[in-house]
Amino acid sequence: MQTFTIKPYAMPDSAPALREKVRALVAEHEHRFEPARRANCWVTPDPEFSCALGQAGLLGMGWSKEYGGHEMSALERYVVLEELLAAAAPVGAHWIADRQTAPLLLRYGTEEQRRRWVPGIAAGEVYACIGLSEPGAGSDLASVRSNARRDGDRWVLNGQKVWTTGAHISHIMIGLFRSEAGSERQAGLSQFLIPLDTPGVTVKPIIDLTGSHDFNEVWFDDVRLPADALVGTEGEGWKQATAELSLERSGPERYLTSQILLTEFVRRLEGGADAGQLRLVGRLVSELSALRQMSMAVAARLAGGEDPALEAVMVKDLGNSFEQAIPQAIAQAIELDLSADDALELLVAYSMQVAPSFSLRGGTREIVRGIVARGLGLR
Numbered sequence: 001m002q003t004f005t006i007k008p009y010a011m012p013d014s015a016p017a018l019r020e021k022v023r024a025l026v027a028e029h030e031h032r033f034e035p036a037r038r039a040n041c042w043v044t045p046d047p048e049f050s051c052a053l054g055q056a057g058l059l060g061m062g063w064s065k066e067y068g069g070h071e072m073s074a075l076e077r078y079v080v081l082e083e084l085l086a087a088a089a090p091v092g093a094h095w096i097a098d099r100q101t102a103p104l105l106l107r108y109g110t111e112e113q114r115r116r117w118v119p120g121i122a123a124g125e126v127y128a129c130i131g132l133s134e135p136g137a138g139s140d141l142a143s144v145r146s147n148a149r150r151d152g153d154r155w156v157l158n159g160q161k162v163w164t165t166g167a168h169i170s171h172i173m174i175g176l177f178r179s180e181a182g183s184e185r186q187a188g189l190s191q192f193l194i195p196l197d198t199p200g201v202t203v204k205p206i207i208d209l210t211g212s213h214d215f216n217e218v219w220f221d222d223v224r225l226p227a228d229a230l231v232g233t234e235g236e237g238w239k240q241a242t243a244e245l246s247l248e249r250s251g252p253e254r255y256l257t258s259q260i261l262l263t264e265f266v267r268r269l270e271g272g273a274d275a276g277q278l279r280l281v282g283r284l285v286s287e288l289s290a291l292r293q294m295s296m297a298v299a300a301r302l303a304g305g306e307d308p309a310l311e312a313v314m315v316k317d318l319g320n321s322f323e324q325a326i327p328q329a330i331a332q333a334i335e336l337d338l339s340a341d342d343a344l345e346l347l348v349a350y351s352m353q354v355a356p357s358f359s360l361r362g363g364t365r366e367i368v369r370g371i372v373a374r375g376l377g378l379r
């Protein structure tokens, strides 16, 4: 039977200095942050802040200097991410590009693709989106129908993607397309790098129930791309895209989305707290601490070239449950006055509406638990 390997890791010696650097940058820009949206900060774009992070050398931290990176360790990057998330800074513009697009290009891309796109990502100036889901292919991703066919030395793309976070502010998409006509399921799929200003690409907004425009439909109508738009190996798209998912599923954003609520809750209790409120803080902080160790362990293994996919989905499932439970638990622990212009009340009201989506994005709870069950040999 498969077992889980979660080893504790100590923070690097450089952690205190990195934390100070992030805190100073946040303090400089904080006046611009939209109060309620801080409860979903890694989806909230602020290009000016992304560029400031790039200039401060806080993006592309683990990549080679040749591509604009800073050759730092995975745990140093982790320190920066958790500081940004704990401060609820709007990191949505560059988040996907820094987390998975550039690492994917560095692993599978051509030298030309790396040189063209990765330095801009490290500078906080180039943003990317993920083109996996389609109307008929969400949990069952192998049902992807959007297709790419060769036409001379070009690729021609047709089809539709949906729920594409940030497509409206992104420069490029890494999209999964069926590149072998007649192929089925996981076979015959390939990944393409698509500049979103290519003729034939149409991005249409989807407004969520909070009134925010975070995700989109993206349509492809005879989109003509050069042969070198292919990322990695033709027909290996499934393998490449699923390897990317471990990067997507295990990071601190999978348990820290509601951290700002906990911070504001503790701030409010400084004026006096009852036993139930103190118990709640104790319980949430201890769960947070365990999740942090698990997530750091996955980050360290990913950096070591392993693919701890099972541990990554466990972190995602437990982390999502944690960040979904916080708004409800805090709402029950305080006297709510939603008409008040108070930081905590605004965050609770906003979070109650977005929290259900936490266990949908990046793979639903049911799918993630199915992967854990399979890993344990239970199905």
Ligand SMILES: Cc1cc2nc3c(=O)[nH]c(=O)nc-3n(C[C@H](O)[C@H](O)[C@H](O)COP(=O)(O)OP(=O)(O)OC[C@H]3O[C@@H](n4cnc5c(N)ncnc54)[C@H](O)[C@@H]3O)c2cc1C
Residues within 6 Å of the ligand: 129, 130, 131, 132, 133, 134, 135, 137, 138, 139, 140, 162, 163, 164, 165, 166, 215, 357, 360, 361, 362, 363, 364, 365, 366, 367, 370
């Ligand atoms: C906030 C947010 C951001 C997103 N951003 C992106 C993005 O940037 N790019 C992208 O490509 N996609 C994105 N998605 C899409 C996301 O990956 C899909 O919503 C998700 O994979 C589920 O697919 P679906 O919506 O088609 O639901 P379905 O797959 O139709 O699932 C509907 C329900 O059935 C359940 N279900 C389905 N199959 C099974 C099964 N075999 N066993 C048990 N239960 C099952 C699911 O768990 C779910 O509860 C985003 C979604 C959200 C909510």
